[in-house]
Amino acid sequence: MTATGAATRRPPLVLRNRRFAAVWAAQVLTQAAGRMFQVGMVWWLVGYAAGANRGLVSGVFLAVSTLPAVALAPLVATLIARHPHRTVLGASAGLAGLVALGTAGWTYAATPPMAVAYGAALLLAGCQAVFDPCLTTSVPELVEDSDIEAATGFELSTQSLAGLAGGLLGPLVVDFAGLAGIIAGCAGAYLLAAALIGATRFPALDVPTAGGATPARRRPLRHILAELPFIRRVLLCFTAANLFTTAVFVVMPLYTRTVLHADGSTVAALEAALGAGTLAGSFTGGRLPGAPTAVGAGCLGLMAAALGLPGVSAGQASAIGSMAVAGWCVGVIGVRFVALFQRLVPAEDRPGFFAVMQALLGATFPVSSLVFGLLGDHLSPRTLCLLQALGVLPVAAALWWTGRREPVAPQEDPAPTAQPIRSVR
Numbered sequence: 001m002t003a004t005g006a007a008t009r010r011p012p013l014v015l016r017n018r019r020f021a022a023v024w025a026a027q028v029l030t031q032a033a034g035r036m037f038q039v040g041m042v043w044w045l046v047g048y049a050a051g052a053n054r055g056l057v058s059g060v061f062l063a064v065s066t067l068p069a070v071a072l073a074p075l076v077a078t079l080i081a082r083h084p085h086r087t088v089l090g091a092s093a094g095l096a097g098l099v100a101l102g103t104a105g106w107t108y109a110a111t112p113p114m115a116v117a118y119g120a121a122l123l124l125a126g127c128q129a130v131f132d133p134c135l136t137t138s139v140p141e142l143v144e145d146s147d148i149e150a151a152t153g154f155e156l157s158t159q160s161l162a163g164l165a166g167g168l169l170g171p172l173v174v175d176f177a178g179l180a181g182i183i184a185g186c187a188g189a190y191l192l193a194a195a196l197i198g199a200t201r202f203p204a205l206d207v208p209t210a211g212g213a214t215p216a217r218r219r220p221l222r223h224i225l226a227e228l229p230f231i232r233r234v235l236l237c238f239t240a241a242n243l244f245t246t247a248v249f250v251v252m253p254l255y256t257r258t259v260l261h262a263d264g265s266t267v268a269a270l271e272a273a274l275g276a277g278t279l280a281g282s283f284t285g286g287r288l289p290g291a292p293t294a295v296g297a298g299c300l301g302l303m304a305a306a307l308g309l310p311g312v313s314a315g316q317a318s319a320i321g322s323m324a325v326a327g328w329c330v331g332v333i334g335v336r337f338v339a340l341f342q343r344l345v346p347a348e349d350r351p352g353f354f355a356v357m358q359a360l361l362g363a364t365f366p367v368s369s370l371v372f373g374l375l376g377d378h379l380s381p382r383t384l385c386l387l388q389a390l391g392v393l394p395v396a397a398a399l400w401w402t403g404r405r406e407p408v409a410p411q412e413d414p415a416p417t418a419q420p421i422r423s424v425r
Contacts, residue, residue: 012150012154013143013147013150013151013154014154017142017143017147017151019142019200019201019202020139020142020143020151020154022196022197022199022200023089023135023138023142023196023197023200024154025193025196026089026093026193026194026196026197027131027132027135027193028165029093029189029190029192029193029196030093030096030127030128030131030189030190030193031128031132031166032165032166032189033096033100033124033166033185033186033187033189033190033193034096034124034125034128034166034186035165035166035170036165036166036169036170036173036182036185036186036189037100037120037121037124037166037170037182037183037186038061038062038065038121038166038170038249039166039170039171039249039267039271040169040170040171040173040174040179040182041061041117041121041170041179041182042058042061042062042249042250042253043170043171043174043253043264043267044174044179045057045058045061046058046253046254046257055250055254055372055373055374055375055376055377056370056373056374056376056377057114057373058250058253058254058369058373059250059369059370059371059372059373059374059376060118060369060370060373061117061118061121061369062249062250062365062366062369062373063365063366063367063369063370063373064118064121064122064125064366065121065122065124065125066125066365066366066369067122067125067366068122068125068126068128068129069125069128069129070363070366072126072129072130073129073356076129076130076133076134077133077356079130079134080130080133080134080137084202085134085135085137085138085141085202086197086200086201086202088130088131088134089131089134089135089138089197090194090197090198092127092128092130092131092134093127093131093190093191093193093194093197094190094191094194095123095127096123096124096127096128096131096190097187097188097189097190097191097193097194099120099123099124099127100120100124100183100184100186100187100190101184101187101191103116103117103120103183103187104180104183104184104186104187107178107179107180107183108180108184111179120183124186127190133354133357136338136350136354137350137354138202139151139342140342140350141202141203142202142203164271164272164275164276164278164279165275166271168268168269168271168272168275169182169185169268170182170267170268170271171263171264171265171267171268171271172264172265172268173185174264175263175264175265228344228345228353230402231341231344231345233402234293234296234337234399234402235357235361237296237395237398237399237402238333238337238361238399239361239363239364240364240395240398241300241392241395241396242361242364242365242368243364243367243368243391244307244368244387244388244389244391244392244395245303245307245326245330245388245392246364246365246368246369247368247369247371247372247384247388248274248307248323248326248388249369250368250369250372250373250376251372251376251381251384251385251388252267252270252271252319252323253267254376254381254384255310255319255381255382255384255385256270258380258381259310259314259380259381259382260314260315260316260319262316266316269316269320270319270320270323271323273320273321273323273324273327274323274324274326274327275327276324276327277323277324277325277326277327277328277329277330277331278327278328278330278331278334279327279331280327280328280331281327281328281329281330281331281332281333281334281335282331282332282334282335283331284328284331284332285331285332285333285334285335285336286335286336286339288332288336291403292336292337292340292403293399293400293402293403293404294400294403295332295333295336296332296333296336296337296399297396297397297399297400297403298396299329299330299332299333300329300333300392300393300395300396300399301392301393301396302325302329303325303326303329303330303392304388304389304390304392304393304396305325305389306321306322306323306325306326306329307322307326307385307388307389307392308385308386308388308389308390309321309322309385310322310381310382310385311382311383311384311385311386311389312386314382341353341357372384375387
């Protein structure tokens, strides 16, 4: 009883492991900067710059922002496998800071052409596409095995914190400080993240093999998922779901502008509700009973209802509530499935797997942004909300059926120290 009580009273992992805390803080900074840039730019386009084609223009911008995670997956996997993780993390954050700093200087001098904004989005997303899977791969190196779930929880919660901070600040900064102000803030966050990584010492495991040789049993990426059929089917379900769920980043600014007739503060409130909901789901998802597929299917069903609510009942309260519920579902799904993947995927395959996972889950985002952005110029945002809900429901049924066909017993540690986490995106 005394041992159990002591375990329960253990401090959070970020207070017990300074090395992991610094790296996790760096991820919070980079993702918050990236989210602030995306949300702020979309609101700038919808509210100030795009005119009648605001749906298509903002959709194209979001599509450009997500292409690197898909296109660079093989290169990212090789980069992470062959180079020290500390170097990869620090270089990607530092490069993003320099890109943002240069773009901010241009913006202060004069309003940049749209090509510059799209180019900056492409470069910043490329840096993040390297940083995120590298950090996920580094988790088992930075913490002890008994802390993997807790570390995964904090690492996954980054998206929630980034969505909450970046989504809240993005539209507000654009309204009060303009485009130059938001890009300058992003540059500061990226450079601070690079400084944190540079001041952190990684364990000796971070050093690649002599002569730059690749680790043993490093296999082509296509073989990784081929030998993990259950995980492959689960990822395909989430990829299909993302085609409809990620459209919220196009739909909500349009909903704010044309249905609510509100300003950037309302966009910030919706983004904050989504981020707060995801954060709550990240830290409660691990306590929900049931197999991951059953929990995931239930959350997708609930998310469909939440996404459809603003289409049925127009209003700021219903929109904020729907974003909070949808975010909670995303957080629960993330904590259950990413912790499962950490245990089921062999260590030597993790660099490739997490790069492929990011690419698969992000592959539909450009398509979703373009399709819903184009539809947003012809259909009411309320109709788009209903289309999102109808699209998610079949995926929930497919995930539930996947669990029935091939149930997997996750080796999750129910100990009090295992803290839940973030989202599969």
